[in-house]
Amino acid sequence: MAFIEIEHLEKTYTSKSGDTEALKDVNFTIEKGEIFGVIGLSGAGKSTLVRCVNLLEKPSAGRVVIDGEDMLSLSERELRLKRRDIGMIFQHFNLLMQRTVLDNVCFPMEIAGMKKKEARVKALEYLEQVELADKAKAYPAQLSGGQKQRVAIARVLASRPRVLLCDEATSALDPQTTQSILQLLKHINEKYQITMIVITHEMRVVQQICDHVAVLEYGRIVESGRTKEVFDDPKTEAAKRLIYTHEYTELESEGSGI
């Protein structure tokens, strides 16, 4: 049995102006320790999809099973405990702006009821892993985007998750910083065997770290498979569009260097 199973997932937003189907019959499975990419243009439903995994959004129908446990069957309390197992990082980092870097990393451990002193020692270790121990006393506002995302990664590691959800984690960063964050993610994936779902609109992110990829268009998965296979031989229009646009811009930027 796969580590993460998504079955017939549907999400419909109801409003006065009518229903919007954000996700339509989404199915996929992820093996333990794998990095699974979900790519699509903005508005495809990627963010909704990733939020349905840790139930920040409640699916309208379908099943989300993580390590044999049906997420939708959990009570509110059980869900809170389960969420400590599922880390999440965001496009805009979402750090607590009024707390130091160190106290940000302490936060999930505080939630888990760890003693402050112990949490601080551990937090420093996690900051060392992301090479930011020297910024422990700084506030997020004093850091660059890449550093903020490193703090967010240290914070997520502090709850020792088995799953990590990355919601456009590199989209607000420049190409070089993106590289270093992707390397860091790959490193923690290997070191801790954390299963990852990576949501992005950037092909290079998928190309670099994802084992499998699913292409999402208008709330449906139109194509999925091993990253290399999808890249070498895209079957659908949507996949072709994403890949060729990417290659085109790559060529263009190379060309401009001549």
Place this chain on the structure above:
Amino acid sequence: MTWDPEMTKMLVQGLWDTLYMVGFSTLFGYMLGLPLGVLLAVSDKDGIRPRRVLYRLLDFLVNILRSVPFLILLILVIPLTKLLVGKSYGSTATIVPLTIAAAPFIARMVESSLKEVDHGVIEAAQSMGAGTWTMIGKVLIGEARTSLLVGVTIALGTILGYSAMAGVVGGGGLGDIAIRYGYYRYETGVMIVTVVILVALVQILQALGMMLARLLDRRKA
């Protein structure tokens, strides 16, 4: 008008009465208004625990209380004041209507401060499995602390303004002196001195509040 030690004594007493009334009314106002404001922010449709009926009810209650003019409230709550303080006149008695006037106003300011907290940060805390109390204490109040402190400063100033009407029930204080001497007795000198003290008081409170808020704000590099 002659200036005698009596006058100085009266003004010092007035300043003391004002600080006493404003201080305690703000304190009690927050004891009621802070939880009420938290409840409003949390139960609204975009809050962390949406409760439609509860929000509507509290929203309505706060609006009603806020629309009663203070002078009328002062008289309306006399029975309650008697029950709580034992008498309906004097500085201590004035704290009751002042608190009742301040609480819904404070609740609204708290509500709006907490609603300013970045939704992304709330989402991040939810993704970590934070419970409701952690969310309220460490995320909402912790992140909104600067805005909340600015709110305290505004509340102090507003309650100070209300306290000037305390004279109606013999509450005393600087505002009362200004009205009695300046308005009823045409003793402009006393009135000017009291108003100058009031202005200075507001300035000091405002400056201190803003300084503290700035010191505690870490959102800027």
